[in-house]
Amino acid sequence: xxxxxxxxxxxxxxxxxxxxxxxxxxxxxxxxxxxxxxxxxxxxxxxxxxxxxxxxxxxxxxxxxxxxxxxxxxxxxxxxxxxxxxxxxxxxxxxxxxxxxxxxxxxxxxxxxxxxxxxxxxxxxxxxx
Numbered sequence: 866x867x868x869x870x871x872x873x874x875x876x877x878x879x880x881x882x883x884x885x886x887x888x889x890x891x892x893x894x895x896x897x898x899x900x901x902x903x904x905x906x907x908x909x910x911x912x913x914x915x916x917x918x919x920x921x922x923x924x925x926x927x928x929x930x931x932x933x934x935x936x937x938x939x940x941x942x943x944x945x946x947x948x949x950x951x952x953x954x955x956x957x958x959x960x961x962x963x964x965x966x967x968x969x970x971x972x973x974x975x976x977x978x979x980x981x982x983x984x985x986x987x988x989x990x991x992x993x994x
Contacts, residue, residue: 871937871951875915878905878922884939885948887924887931897924922952931956 876884879895882903888894897903898912902925905914916922920935933952943951971978978986987993 871939871947873918874938875917876938876940877912878903878910878914878916879912880940881916881935881938881951882922882924884942885951886942886945887926887933897926902926929956929959 879891879898882888882894882897883891888897894903895912898910898914901909903910904923905916906921907923916935916938918935918937922933922935924931924933932955934955935952937951939947939951971982984993
């Protein structure tokens, strides 16, 4: 068995996140682990923590949580079809985009907001009285 085929052996969490294409680079994966954005079995871990099949991995990325169950481990980066076989994605669906359509927006170049507009903005953001 080669290094780029799924196995059941233990692999560093930063390597696994990079190998199954959760992060584009290994340094991004390691930085996310160091920053505390990655949890292994509900525990904040270091980049050298070992991942084995059956582990639960939770990642804060792109302003939302991604949750995975490890099915297989790989030590080298693999193609997307093989990467998808290495985990089960149990992430909640992303929030609907229509939420952002209801927020008020100012036209670019409209100048400074009026006092009334500023008060409405402050009220919307929960600032002031």
